[in-house]
Amino acid sequence: MTNHIAAGRSSGLRNAVAAGDRSALARLVIVMLVVLLGLTMLFSLASGASDASAISVARGWLFGAGEDALSVRDRIIINDIRLPRVVLGALVGASLAVSGAVMQGLFRNPLADPGLIGVSAGAGLGAVLIIVLGGTVLAPLTTALDTFSLPIAAFLGGLAATLVLYKVATRQGRTSVATMLLAGIALASLAGALTGILVFVADDRQLRDLTFWQLGSLAGATWLKIGAVAPIMVLAMAATPFLARGLNALALGEATATHLGIPVQRLKYIAIVSVAASVGSSVAVSGGIGFVGIVVPHLLRLAMGPDNRYLLPASALLGASLLLLADAVARTIVAPAELPIGIVTAVAGAPFFLWILLRKRGVIDL
């Protein structure tokens, strides 16, 4: 009986897809991604140098402090070390993937990624400015903004980079991919050079902070850091559902999107600010983590189509899961030491990116 219903449902889904309607499929994918994220979070909480296991984690949460509750040590490891790291990893992964998807919609190109086209580099410059000059020249700023100064500086850096990029690469509503990528390279090198100057003048303690941060890592996750970036990230992500239909229309070009009733100019501003906020705050807490923003939306488009109403939430879910998995690899592959997570995402993401280029050589017009 149940099998029969399931079979009927799956054939209904197949018929809908055959008729060009992938919304039911997309909803199914999203449900699966929710489950995946739940499992990944549990797995991340349970894995690590200490042997606090998944079962004891689940039991501790479900039944509270019972007889075989977690030991005090395990509870500290879980609540104060692993849990903030998992929450931060999920937030960063979701932010990066969603901003990748939004950017690709905005630039009308599947190759747009904050890491590739200099937005992360701009955000990085903002963050390094605060780390190096925060105690001296920019002291009034850091005093006033406190823990928010790093994410806000990174946001402003990312925003500046995105705006410059958009101005340079877009003419009369058309974005040239070649110009976009080249401008991105120029911006990234410029930001890199300025960052280099700052590193040059940094003192020993700042250098240690910088190195740790530049490699990209979730290791420094604390509830305090989460408190500083989570509101920005959540706010930026909360804006994206309002962008989804506009980004869909934008796939037909700016003029057509306007004819369809989309206030395109406003859409672009919201998209740019939301991307800069997400990327800026991600960079501020976890350094340069690349390729999440390009790999995740691309995989999802293959699975469920490019409709942003589903693509954006699905990107958040898959981005969170993938980053947690990457972090699990980073934490365990050379245990007890840790690999920077940026290395893991680059090692997995760069070949994937090349594969996209190979597949799309004829389609993407450079």
Next chain:
Amino acid sequence: MIEAQGISVHIGTKRIVHGVDFSAGPGELVAIVGPNGSGKTTMLKALCGELSYSGRVTFNGRDLQSLKPVEAAAIRAVLPQATVLSFPFTVREIVKMGLIGGRSGVIGPEADLLPERALARVDLDGFAGRFYQELSGGEQQRVQLARVLCQVWMPVLDGRPRYLFLDEPVSSLDIKHQLIIMDIARDFARAGGGVVAILHDLNLAAMYGDRIHVMHRGTLDTVGAPKDVLSDALIERVFGCKLRVGAVPAGNMPFVLPQSAI
């Protein structure tokens, strides 16, 4: 009523359209003709708010400048000359985009069937599940028209006429589909809407146009009923080539027969 007075458009420092008056009323199909570079598309883009212009454009009495995108989308739909799509949407997904800001005027359960009905209208039954990017140029053009039709499915909504702006709607179509598409445009006008179509085929313009609006060097050269407008003299002056304008035996509709390019 679409009304435009003294429309001028500059692109960069170059003046493309100069002092053009234009009108298209409900129930009317107005064909815009003219040689390449005479400002037809630029004029149409100004009329649909895509290019900035000087002069005044009103839709049903309201100034175009004061309309929000979503308000304009409820009054008129625009078919551009060509559309480049950036992501692999299916035909059905593209057609449904017509409903993003537009108001089809169809409500209830029938609204779900609208994409299929619009596709059937442009002779693309069974294409809903195909990928847009895998279709031929002519098929893509018809998909776009289906999307445009969804946006203003009811030619009259809340007692107010709505409009189709079509930029060379039949340029990449075979003869059968040229006629199907022009029939759709005429039916839209007959049902109380208005249609503004840029056409290159003077015979189609004569056959379907209630009025022909001839553009020449960025200005309005002549406007009027096909039989009054299309003459050997006008065609030689505007298009710079010799033609014979005759009349089809069955009626007083003019037809244009090319004779020589010089």
